[in-house]
Every structure is written in C-alpha cells, then in structure tokens.
Amino acid sequence: MQYGVTLPNIDVLTLADLAHDAEEAGWDGVFVWDTLFGTDAWIALAAVAMYTRRIRFGTMLTPLSRRRPWKVANEVVTLDHLSGGRVILPVGLGATGPEHPNSEFHKVGEETDRKARAELLDESLDILDGLWSGQPFSYTGQHYAVQDVTYALMPVQAPRVPIWVVGAWPRMKSMRRVLRCDGVLPVKMNADRSSADFTPGDLREMKAYIEADRTLATPFDIVMEDETPGDDPAQAAEIVRPWAEAGATWWLEAVWHTPETLGGIEGMRTRIKQGPPRV
Numbered sequence: 001m002q003y004g005v006t007l008p009n010i011d012v013l014t015l016a017d018l019a020h021d022a023e024e025a026g027w028d029g030v031f032v033w034d035t036l037f038g039t040d041a042w043i044a045l046a047a048v049a050m051y052t053r054r055i056r057f058g059t060m061l062t063p064l065s066r067r068r069p070w071k072v073a074n075e076v077v078t079l080d081h082l083s084g085g086r087v088i089l090p091v092g093l094g095a096t097g098p099e100h101p102n103s104e105f106h107k108v109g110e111e112t113d114r115k116a117r118a119e120l121l122d123e124s125l126d127i128l129d130g131l132w133s134g135q136p137f138s139y140t141g142q143h144y145a146v147q148d149v150t151y152a153l154m155p156v157q158a159p160r161v162p163i164w165v166v167g168a169w170p171r172m173k174s175m176r177r178v179l180r181c182d183g184v185l186p187v188k189m190n191a192d193r194s195s196a197d198f199t200p201g202d203l204r205e206m207k208a209y210i211e212a213d214r215t216l217a218t219p220f221d222i223v224m225e226d227e228t229p230g231d232d233p234a235q236a237a238e239i240v241r242p243w244a245e246a247g248a249t250w251w252l253e254a255v256w257h258t259p260e261t262l263g264g265i266e267g268m269r270t271r272i273k274q275g276p277p278r279v
Contacts, residue, residue, distance in 0.1 A: 001244050003276030004029030004252045006060045006225060007268065009038040014265055016047040018272060023055045025275045031060035031090065031252060036104045042075045049083035056086050060225075060252070061166065061185065063094025065120035066110045069127040069144065077132070077155050085156035090185060090223075091125075092166035093117045118173075119143060125163070125180065132160045164223055169198070169206045179214045183221030183250075200246035207247040225252040230260065230274030241279045251277065 005022050007015060007030065019030040030048055034041040041059045048057050064072065072089075079087040093114065094105070105112050111120065123141040130137035131151040139146040155161045164183035168174040171189050178184045186206055188198040207222060214220065224243045228236035240251050253271070260267040 001240070001248065001279060002028040002056075002250050003278070004031055004056070004250060005272055006031045006252050006254050006256075007033070008256045009033045009035045009041075010265065012039050012044040012047050015039070015044050016051040018265075018269060019048040019055065019057065020051045021269055022272050023052045025273050027055060027253075027272070027276055029056040029058075029088070029250070029252070031058050031088075034059035034062045036066075036108065036110075042079070045079055045087070046082060049079060049086070052083075052086075054086075056088055057083070058088035058090050058164075061090040061092045061094075061164075063117070063121075064091050064124040065094060065117035066105065067124070069124035070131060070146070070149075072124070073128055073131045073151070074153075076161050077153050080155045080157060080161050081153070087157075088162050088164060088183075089128075090164040090183075091121065092185065093121060122177065125165075125177070128163070129160070159218065162218070162221070164221060167206070169202055170209075175206075175209060178210065180216070182216075182218050183223055184210070185223050185225070200242040203243065203246040203248065221249045222247055223250040223252060224248045225254055227254050227257045228277040230258070230271045230277075233277065236277030237279045240277045244279050253277070 005027055007018060015032060022030050032041050032044055045057055076087060076089050111117050120143050123144050127139055127144060127146060130139055132155055134151060134154050136148060136150045137146060138148050162182040164185055165178055165181040166187060167178035167184040168187050168189035186198055186203060188196040188202055190196050228239045255261060255268045255271045258271050260271040
C-alpha cells in the first residue's frame with residue numbers, strides 16, 4: 001500500500017511547501033485539484049517536482065474533455081523529465097454539478113453532455129498512447145484528428161506515464177476504459193446512473209474483473225480516497241485495512257475534509273506531518 005495526500009487549489013508556493021512536508025513525513029504522493037479558475041495545476045506541479053525528490057505526484061483529476069490531448073501530452077512528458085519519472089496522470093469525465101470545483105464548465109462553453117465528454121475522453125486516451133509510442137502516428141476520430149506526427153520527446157517512464165482513470169462499477173463501458181489504463185479511481189453507479197456507496201466487497205469484484213480481462217503487462221493500481229484521524233493511528237489503520245485487504249494499492253488522504261483543516265493551511269500541514277495511516 002502506498003499513501004498520498006490530495007490538496008485543494010491553493011497558492012503554488014504553499015502547495016510546493018506542503019509537498020515537501022509530505023515527503024519528509026513519509027507520504028508517497030501528492031495530488032492537486034485541476035480546476036478551471038485559480039492556480040494552474042500543471043505549473044504548480046512543476047514547483048512540486050522541484051521541491052521534492054522522491055514522491056509521486058499528479059492532478060486529481062484532469063477532465064480530458066476540456067483539454068487538447070497533444071497539449072496534455074507535452075505537459076505530462078515535460079513534468080516526467082523534470083521529476084526524473086515521478087508523474088502520474090489521473091483522468092476522468094469531470095463532475096459538472098454545482099457542488100464540484102469543475103461546475104464552471106458551462107460558464108466558459110465547455111462540453112457538459114456526459115456522452116460527448118466520454119467520447120472526448122476516449123479519443124484523448126487514444127491520442128496520448130499514439131503520441132507517446134514514439135512511432136509515426138495519425139488519428140481520425142469524431143472530435144479530433146492528428147496527421148502524421150512522430151513525437152520527439154518520450155516519457156522517462158516506460159512504456160508511458162501511468163494513467164489512472166475513474167471507473168464506474170459495474171458499468172461495463174466505463175470498466176472497458178479502465179482495462180486500457182494503469183490504475184482505477186473506483187466509484188459505484190446504479191443502472192439509472194445514480195451513485196451508490198462503494199464497498200470493499202465491490203472492490204473485490206472489480207479487482208477480479210480487471211485481473212481476468214486486462215491484457216496490458218504494466219502494473220495496475222487501485223486508488224481509494226477518504227480521510228483518517230491523524231491523531232489516532234490505530235483508528236486510521238482500521239479505516240484503511242478493509243480496502244487494503246480488498247486489493248487497494250493506494251490510499252489518498254483528502255486533507256481538506258479533516259477537522260485539522262478548520263485551521264486552514266496550517267491545519268492541512270498538521271495532518272500531513274502526522275503521517276500516513278499505515279496498515
């Protein structure tokens with residue numbers, strides 16, 4: 001099990017400082033919200049790369065439907081070189097409800113239709129794979145076209161930068177997308193597209209499906225995100241243990257939800273310095 005922290009959209013120097021604290025406290029990763037307005041996540045992650053030496057990092061998460069995939073390819077590979085191969089690319093459709101930071105989609109004309117965003121996500125994954133292959137690449141999709149491009153800068157990580165994707169269990173179209181990636185951020189979705197509580201039992205079923213049907217030889221991560229009490233290591237371990245036993249490989253601590261964050265940045269720092277909820 002590896003342990004990371006997810007941080008909200010905050011000042012870039014503060015983010016880099018907290019990432020350094022996380023590395024010192026024994027965390028394995030730092031992830032930052034990728035929002036439309038505020039601190040640019042990709043520039044902020046460049047600062048994280050320079051302030052740290054060991055931890056992995058990435059966005060949490062990038063809705064590829066509102067990004068040009070070739071621009072994402074450039075940014076991610078540049079960060080991979082800057083950090084010596086430590087970047088991860090978590091992606092998904094992005095949420096558009098009023099409770100979510102990405103709810104500004106409609107304010108700037110971004111696509112909000114779920115089916116269209118799924119198409120854009122799938123085509124973007126095709127293009128990232130093609131560009132990072134290092135081979136001459138052309139592509140014609142419903143939304144994007146690429147003509148005869150040979151990408152000059154390959155990722156440090158081989159065969160590519162790991163891509164984590166949101167996977168809605170047991171929706172098979174979503175799960176087929178998971179099979180082509182290197183990790184999953186699990187959620188549960190009913191037949192009517194309403195959300196449901198995701199349980200360790202669901203995780204076991206999802207893991208069995210992935211192991212039976214995934215053909216890629218790259219390692220695969222199952223990533224859970226929630227909160228634990230940093231001042232009670234035994235209780236924290238009890239929260240994480242069922243997920244670890246069910247097959248999760250990463251635990252991401254959502255520090256903005258914890259009681260310590262009532263103190264703002266210093267509250268986040270307190271939780272980070274308390275260290276991971278190890279099992």
